[in-house]
Amino acid sequence: MLVCATVLRDIARHAEQAVPNECCGLLIGTGTGIESVHPARNLRQSPTRYLVDPADHFAAIKASRQAGLVVVGAYHSHPTSSAWPSQTDEQEARNADFLYLIVSVVTGETRGFRLVEGRLQAVPLQVTRDC
Ligand SMILES: [Zn+2]
Known part of the structure; x- marks a missing residue:
């Protein structure tokens, strides 16, 4: 999966702003x-959990449609742990079409995952600057 460098920067900034809670x-x-x-x-306003506001999810669908794009996944941050899915992340992941991106505020790493047979499996991310 290709990821624009600006996307990673925006997510990292959002994660920093949300500390001590998770951003999404x-x-x-x-x-x-x-x-x-x-x-x-x-x-959830929590340091260990997140729940995307459905109104924001709906707005994202609308905005992406207008741009001829789609919502391809969701991101959230881990303020105090690594960029690997928690048990809760795995239990609450529902969408097999989604890319789940996790950024760690601690390590600065971002990792991508997809739901495969109930488990979140790592997906290689390729960062690109020309977008
Ligand atoms: Zn998580």
């Missing part, structure tokens, strides 16, 4: 790449 949002792009982000409210 939607990923906008095409079937092969992520071009922009749509920040969302974390309804």
